[in-house]
Amino acid sequence: MSMIKVFENRESQVRSYCRKYPVVFSRAVNSELFDEDGNRYIDFLAVAGSMNYGHNNPEIKKAVVDYLSGEGPINMLDMYTEAKAEFLQTFNEKILSPRGLDYKVMCCGPTGTNAVEAALKLARKNTKRTQVYAFGGAFHGMSLGALACTTDQASREGGSVPLTNVSHIPFDGTPGIDSLTYLKWVLSDDHSGYEKPAAIILETVQAEGGINVASVEWLKEVRRICTEEKIILIVDDIQIGNGRSGNFFSFERAGIKPDMVVLSKSISGFGIPMALLLISPELDIFRPAEHNGTFRGNQLAFIGGTAGINYFVDHQLDKEVQRKSKIIENFIKEKILPLDSRLTYRGIGFLWGIDFGAIDPKLAIEAVHRAFDKKLILEIAGRQDAVLKIMPPLTITDDVLNEGLAIVEEVFKEMFKA
Ligand SMILES: Cc1ncc(COP(=O)(O)O)c(C=O)c1O
Numbered sequence: 440m441s442m443i444k445v446f447e448n449r450e451s452q453v454r455s456y457c458r459k460y461p462v463v464f465s466r467a468v469n470s471e472l473f474d475e476d477g478n479r480y481i482d483f484l485a486v487a488g489s490m491n492y493g494h495n496n497p498e499i500k501k502a503v504v505d506y507l508s509g510e511g512p513i514n515m516l517d518m519y520t521e522a523k524a525e526f527l528q529t530f531n532e533k534i535l536s537p538r539g540l541d542y543k544v545m546c547c548g549p550t551g552t553n554a555v556e557a558a559l560k561l562a563r564k565n566t567k568r569t570q571v572y573a574f575g576g577a578f579h580g581m582s583l584g585a586l587a588c589t590t591d592q593a594s595r596e597g598g599s600v601p602l603t604n605v606s607h608i609p610f611d612g613t614p615g616i617d618s619l620t621y622l623k624w625v626l627s628d629d630h631s632g633y634e635k636p637a638a639i640i641l642e643t644v645q646a647e648g649g650i651n652v653a654s655v656e657w658l659k660e661v662r663r664i665c666t667e668e669k670i671i672l673i674v675d676d677i678q679i680g681n682g683r684s685g686n687f688f689s690f691e692r693a694g695i696k697p698d699m700v701v702l703s704k705s706i707s708g709f710g711i712p713m714a715l716l717l718i719s720p721e722l723d724i725f726r727p728a729e730h731n732g733t734f735r736g737n738q739l740a741f742i743g744g745t746a747g748i749n750y751f752v753d754h755q756l757d758k759e760v761q762r763k764s765k766i767i768e769n770f771i772k773e774k775i776l777p778l779d780s781r782l783t784y785r786g787i788g789f790l791w792g793i794d795f796g797a798i799d800p801k802l803a804i805e806a807v808h809r810a811f812d813k814k815l816i817l818e819i820a821g822r823q824d825a826v827l828k829i830m831p832p833l834t835i836t837d838d839v840l841n842e843g844l845a846i847v848e849e850v851f852k853e854m855f856k857a
Contacts, residue, residue, distance in 0.1 A: 441476075442475065443461065459804075459807055460480075460811055462475070462478070462480075468493075468494055469494055469495070469496070469832060469835065469839075470485075470831050470834065470835035470836075470843075471494075471839065472816065478814060479814060480811075480814045481814065481815045481816065481831075481842060481843040482816050483816055483817050483818075483831045484816045485830055485832045486704075486710060487678065487830075488646070488678040488679070488681075489703075489704035490832050491681050491682055491704075491834075492705065492747055492751070492756075492834055493834035494710075494832070496708070496834065498746060498749075498750050499708045499747055499750055501746075502742050502745065503709055503711075503739055503746070506522065506739065511738060512738055514733075514734065514736060514738070516733065516736050517546060520741070522738040523546075523736065525741070526745045529744075529748050529749065530544065533752050534748060538687075538691065539696075541719075541720060542717035542718055542719065543720050544715055544717060544718075545557060545716040545723075545730070546713075546714075546715060546736065547732065547735060548714065548732035548733075548734055549703075549732075549735070549737060549740070550580070551580050551675075552586075554703055554714035554715060555579045555582075555585040555640070555675060555701055556582055556584045556730075557716045557730045558701055558716050559638065559640070560584070560725075560730060561716070561722060561725060562698075563637045564724060564725070565637070565671065565722050565724060566637040566638070566671065567637075568634070568636060568637040569637065570633070571587075571604060571605045571636050571637055571640060572605070572633075572638070572670075573587075573589075573590070573606075573608075573639075573641070574607060574610040574645070575590055575607050575608070575609050575613060575648075576590055576610045576645045576648030576651055576822075577589060577640070577645060577675075578590070578642070578646065578648055579675055580677075581594060581597070586602055587603060587605040588640055590648070591648075606636070608621060608622050610645060610651055611653040612651055612653075618657065619660050619661075626668055637671060638670060638672070638673050639661065639665055639671075639673070640673040640675060641653070641661065641674060641675065642675050642676075642689075643690050643692075643693070644679045644684060644790060646678040646679060646790060646820065646828075647820050647821075648820065649785075649792060649794070649821020649822055650785045650786050650792030650821070650826055650828065651785065652786065655694075659694070662696075671722065672699075673697060673698065673699045673700070674689070674690050676690070676700055676702055677701055677702065677703045678704060678790075679790060680705070681705035682756050682833050683705075683760070683788050683789050683790055683830070684787055684788040685760045685787065685788035687757065696719075699716060699717060699719065699722065700716070702714065702716075702717065703715070705747065706744055707737075707739075707741075708744050708745075708748070708750065709739075711739050711740040711743050712740065713737060713741075713744060756833050759834075760789050761788070764789060766837070766840060767786070767789070767829060768786065768791065770844045770847075770848075771791065771793060772784075774848045775847070781797040781798045782798070789830060789833055790828075791828075791829040791830070792821065792828050792829070794821070794827075795826070795827070796821075796822065796825035796826070800822075800823035802825075803819045803825050804824060805854065806847075806851070806854065807819055807827070809853060810846055813846045813850065815850075817847070829847070
């Protein structure tokens, strides 16, 4: 008998993804999931970007299992350990140094939102200003500081207290608004009503916000403005980082260097919780213990993280993503857009969205349900949840990618009676 009843009877109402995919999963291999009855599903969600290197990636798993089979410490606060030393060395040698980045690495509590909190605190501490600017469409997490930066009303209402000290600016591409002109006006007009911020926090590609890709010019200009105004630029690379954009860091395509970078999700390589704040050295002024947390020293995450970086570099995953990205984009252009002229799409690397907003936003969730019936896992995003989100693990094979896309095509043909 299915185990599903125990969740419905015992688990909190707050559960969400399981409502879209109401089966009990028991196995996961690269981009395929299997339920308790052995049914196979193709994964176009990658646990919201935390399984970039595939489920149970054998190379990463070997490192984790080897470590577990010894007597290495597992949880160590922020004490010095061999596993952490190796991670920091590998991260520096293979990711930071080759890109000319000299960030200090702060190990935060193990969720993305905790690292966002650290970034906001540290920016405020450095500048002695309280306000932060975030952008319309932003998602930065669910704890109160990060939630104040997050924009979707449903999440904000969950906070049940005023969400303060953050102002929102229209993101690049907001219809009818020149975002940069707006930002410059806010900062330059002493009657704009906005306080000068400690930091500007942004996703270079808003994922939960509906796959909104900031242009290179926009990113460069925001960087320039931040430098000129002595505002700290924080890039939240939690979802679009770790190779998903086609580069390890999503801001590489713009040739900019943020003052702080937030990383989580796939940084541990194996799906083990971990979050980092990368800090320009001159901003690294927290006193010891000023952003403490018990679970900042998960050694399995460091082991997986080291193996994940080696995997990324050894397999040239950035090049792979750039190649396979075209398969998805061409598919959308050739097979999906011709079905209805009101459909639009956006994306980069291995994060794509098909927007039903101009037809009927509810069609996006209908597509998710139809796809799930055909054993494909997809997600929705954006305003009114109108965007169908495609984000497979970066390691998906061409065959499975094409198989999943063929299901997307079937779903759209059914919905548009083609
Ligand atoms: C861009 C971005 N920032 C922050 C977060 C919050 O991360 P976490 O859910 O691990 O707290 C997410 C999660 O989806 C995210 O996509």
